[in-house]
Amino acid sequence: MEVWGLIISILALLASAFTYFKHDKKLKEQERKINEYQLKQIEKEDLESKKAAIRGNIVKGLKGKRTLKVYNSGRAIARNIRIEGLDVEGLFHRADEVFPYELMNPQDYTEVNIMLFNNCAPTIKLKYIWDDESGKNNEFEQVLTL
Structure with a gap:
């Protein structure tokens, strides 16, 4: 019985680690996209500040x-x-x-x-x-x- 408890604990730990890393990867991808968008906005504003109309x-x-x-x-x-x-x-x-x-x-x-x-x-x-x-x-x- 102790072996089954140990196996279940290890599986639960692996499932938690897998979920954590998968979620972390999604967050990092979203953060990368947000950073790219913010950089584009800053570049656009910088260019607009140099333009007369x-x-x-x-x-x-x-x-x-x-x-x-x-x-x-x-x-x-x-x-x-x-x-x-x-x-x-x-x-x-x-x-x-x-x-x-x-x-x-x-x-x-x-x-x-x-x-x-x-x-x-x-x-x-x-x-x-x-x-x-x-x-x-x-x-x-x-x-x-x-």
């Missing part, structure tokens, strides 16, 4: 007057901001006096006054080009309603 918006005024507001909605400083696409028939502006814009901090903006004439298209496609910590000649295209 130049966008525009048209504000309507009276009798064909418009204001193009160009702003930085990113987290980094934008430098050497250029705009392409303002050379449209029926559109008068003085953007060449403002652009290239030397430096725009996050959440800052600048404005360009625009005057529309009768033969102007209802929309305009603009391309913003800028440099920031993530690289040079970043681009964003946008269609705005005049």
Whole structure:
């Protein structure tokens, strides 16, 4: 009888050890996946902190007057901001006096006054080009309603 008790105890001990190591392996795998995810999130946030995001918006005024507001909605400083696409028939502006814009901090903006004439298209496609910590000649295209 003592032998059977010893065998049952050993089997119970082996079963417990097997369960422990199996559970430990699952926990370590989950921990590895969580660590990988956290590292990816940190890298993504680090990259986002180095990016500027130049966008525009048209504000309507009276009798064909418009204001193009160009702003930085990113987290980094934008430098050497250029705009392409303002050379449209029926559109008068003085953007060449403002652009290239030397430096725009996050959440800052600048404005360009625009005057529309009768033969102007209802929309305009603009391309913003800028440099920031993530690289040079970043681009964003946008269609705005005049």
